[in-house]
Every structure is written in structure tokens, then in C-alpha cells.
Amino acid sequence: MNDTPKDKLIAAKERWARDGRGLTGEKASPAHRRLPPGQRETADFPVLDLGEAPNMLPRDWSMTVGGQVDNPIRWDWAAFMAQPQTEIVTDIHCVTTWSRYDNRWTGVSARHLLSLVRPRPTAKFLLLRSYDGYTTNLPLARFADDDVLLAHSWQGEPLSREHGGPVRAVVPKLYFWKSAKWLRHITFSDRDTAGYWELRGYHDEGDPWREQRYK
Numbered sequence: 062m063n064d065t066p067k068d069k070l071i072a073a074k075e076r077w078a079r080d081g082r083g084l085t086g087e088k089a090s091p092a093h094r095r096l097p098p099g100q101r102e103t104a105d106f107p108v109l110d111l112g113e114a115p116n117m118l119p120r121d122w123s124m125t126v127g128g129q130v131d132n133p134i135r136w137d138w139a140a141f142m143a144q145p146q147t148e149i150v151t152d153i154h155c156v157t158t159w160s161r162y163d164n165r166w167t168g169v170s171a172r173h174l175l176s177l178v179r180p181r182p183t184a185k186f187l188l189l190r191s192y193d194g195y196t197t198n199l200p201l202a203r204f205a206d207d208d209v210l211l212a213h214s215w216q217g218e219p220l221s222r223e224h225g226g227p228v229r230a231v232v233p234k235l236y237f238w239k240s241a242k243w244l245r246h247i248t249f250s251d252r253d254t255a256g257y258w259e260l261r262g263y264h265d266e267g268d269p270w271r272e273q274r275y276k
């Protein structure tokens with residue numbers, strides 16, 4: 062077989078076709094498909110908050126759910142832990158551009174909470190409030206996703222104080238600022254009320270796949 066310039070070009074093109082050259086990169090690199098635009102993966106678990114981590118023992122913790130619901134509830138630690146437990150593995154996407162893969166969370170699913178409190182038809186938004194004074198808002202439709210959790214454990218261990226223990230929200234499909242640590246209260250409302258970062262220029266919804274970082 063003689064190796065003419067034309068043969069070389071054809072061989073190169075066959076190679077490009079096999080390698081998927083010029084495609085989005087998702088085929089050649091499955092990792093890319095997992096990383097939203099502008100994010101980079103890290104193995105660390107950085108701590109980000111307002112600098113006032115409440116020091117709360119489980120026995121001192123409780124949370125309430127109210128507003129436009131038929132059945133407001135208050136859970137102390139025992140009542141919370143008596144609810145059906147769910148485990149999920151999710152990726153974290155922080156608006157500061159770090160992403161952390163494969164976080165295993167254990168806790169009570171938002172779906173279960175919704176089945177108990179029964180939001181009224183008027184309720185379209187939630188405001189999460191935390192023990193450090195932090196707040197964040199999200200549409201009910203986002204909270205109702207099947208991967209949203211009120212988590213008490215991370216990687217099989219109780220959530221540390223710095224990462225929001227005893228209980229934090231985990232909303233995997235939105236930037237991590239929506240995942241309120243040291244959860245204290247959830248209000249259902251017909252109106253959208255901006256939370257701490259949303260008042261300071263962050264996007265109202267915060268979908269990493271649409272790069273909704275800022276307003």
C-alpha cells in the first residue's frame with residue numbers, strides 16, 4: 062500500500078470521526094457533560110457562609126413550616142428523625158465556580174414534607190430561613206423536585222457544624238447558595254421574596270446549567 066498525501070488525509074479524517082473531533086466535547090469527555098458552564102471540579106468541600114456558624118446541638122434544634130399550607134408543622138430532632146429517611150448522591154455547583162461530585166446526603170425528602178404540609182394552590186414560592194439569619198428563596202416547583210432533601214448527614218456522617226448541621230437544605234439542581242444551612246423555618250407564599258444573596262445581585266432562580274449566577 063502506498064502512503065500518499067491523500068491516504069494520510071483520509072486516515073486523519075477517519076481518526077477525527079472516531080474521536081468525535083469538532084463535537085461539543087461531551088462525547089470525548091464524559092466529565093464535561095457533568096460540569097455546568099464556567100465551573101471547575103474540586104475534591105475539597107469549601108465552607109462558605111456569613112461567618113456566624115450557629116453552634117447547635119440536635120436536642121436544641123427544631124424547625125417550623127408555615128405560610129400558605131393546610132397543615133403547618135414543627136419538628137424537633139426526634140420528630141424529624143422519625144420521618145422516612147432518603148439517601149441521594151448529588152453534585153454540588155457553587156456560584157463561586159467550584160463543583161464537587163458525588164456527595165451522599167441522608168435526610169427527609171422535600172416530597173415527603175410537601176405530602177404532610179399540603180401547600181395551598183396559591184403557594185408558588187418558598188423562603189428558607191436559617192439560624193444565622195440567612196435566607197434564600199426558591200420556586201415551589203424547584204423545591205418539589207425528587208432530589209431535594211433536608212439533610213442531616215453527608216457521606217454517612219452527621220453534618221458538621223460548619224456545613225450546616227444539625228439540618229440543612231440540599232437543592233442539587235440549583236447553585237449551592239440555595240441550600241440553606243442550619244435550617245430553621247420554611248414559609249410558603251404566593252409571592253417571591255428575595256433572600257440574602259438574591260437581594261445582593263444573585264439570580265432569583267440560580268440554575269447552573271443556564272448559568273443563572275447574577276441578575
Ligand SMILES: Nc1nc2c(c(=O)[nH]1)N[C@H]1C(S)=C(S)[C@@H](COP(=O)(O)O)O[C@H]1N2
Binds near residue numbers: 106193224
Ligand atoms: N444558613 C446559611 N446557609 C448558607 C449560607 C449561609 O451563609 N448561611 N451560605 C450559602 C452559600 S453562598 C453556599 S456556597 C453554601 C456553602 O455550603 P458549605 O459551606 O457547606 O460548602 O451554603 C449556602 N447556605
Ligand SMILES: [Mo]
Binds near residue numbers: 156237
Ligand atoms: Mo456561595
